[in-house]
Amino acid sequence: MENPSLVSIAHLSREKILYLMEMARDFELRPNRKILDGRIVATLFFEPSTRTRLSFETAAHRLGASVIGFTDPKVTSSTKGETLKDTIMMVSNYSDVIVMRHYLEGAALYASELTNTPVVNAGDGAHQHPSQTILDLYTILQTQGTLDNLNIYLVGDLKYGRTVHSLIMAMRHFHPTFHFISPKELAMPEEYKQYCREHDINFVEHEDFNEEIISGADILYMTRVQRERFSDLMEYERVKDIYVLRKEMLSMAKDNLRILHPLPRVNEIAQDVDDTPYAYYFEQAQNGIYAREAIICDVLGITLEEVRNDSTIIQ
């Protein structure tokens, strides 16, 4: 049997992505249910990430599941030298699904091979964070009415930003045109540009960030430019204010433009943008609940059909 875990976005087909979108849509319409009554969701956070953990735990609670887990690795045995394997073997006997975040790359894939309990990757180092990508896709679909043929502008740290890398991979099924806007030092790595070429994804690179450049955008995906990513601090000082989105830069924006951000933001989106009709990052975070409700149900083998005909919905 195919392992039902969700550890990576790279292998999801177009059909599977659209299927998860449909399921998330049903949860958006009717988010509170008892469909997971009697089930136990374990959230194992070997590295703290409050937003992601709250989002998964809210999703589990809204569907009637119980939640166990830890968030501070200091209170668990892993600081006493227990292997990840032993932790997973133990917790898989307690729970029906394991949601895990780990600082090591490949940790979720490894965990998923140790147990028949499905594993959901909630971030493994700099590697993958598929639930973020699913909620990004859901938000794009929700705001644009389609995932096909969109102009998606990625702004900021494109070198280390795993969310933008995963988004490129997931969008390969939908014929997008990407615009990569970043300082030279944080430009899109060659391996992802090569990935675009191999998958017939159009892309354009820019160093400038202004109203003209973004006037063609359907989606403006902002990310944080972090000081610690720069080897040259002079360069950081030079560029740090260039990749900040301000309200006046939206004067030429298309009506359907929506601005996304994986949050938390620091200063890369000015506060005055929040009041424009283009700002959508808080709705995006809310969509995280529906996306994660869909992911948890899917790895547990609950089908779209069952979600639609669910008799446990709380009106």
Add this chain to the structure above:
Amino acid sequence: MKREQLMVAAIENGTVIDHIPSDRLFEVIRLLHIDECHHDTVFIGYNLRSGAMGKKSIIKIANRFFSEAELNQLSVVAPNVTLSLIKDYEVREKRCVRLPKELRDIIRCNNPKCICNNEPIQTRFVIIGKVGKCYYCEKEQDLTMVKLV
């Protein structure tokens, strides 16, 4: 038989691994676990003169025949070795090594944050041309630079 081969004693039956770059000799020994075979006779010629290679090494293992999978591991450290299967002092078969599609527990991932460097797991690499892609962290690495497990 060539003169430099004769500098190492002939074997009646077994395997001859020739044209090993001398700086890779000990890795070849380790990969094939030749240092752990306690029953068979092994002749090793180290730093022999070779026209094409300058210095080369050769290993002759009596009474041992390796599987194709075992021999193909050598392609990572010594892609140009030549293998001869010897029966009754005669070369019965010559072979080259081929890079396999996947390497299990042969090379190490150079990503210190990879799970395979932090848990007791066999490493796994998918081979794409001259690079190996780690099954766990998906980082690619140049096969000519890799370290063995």
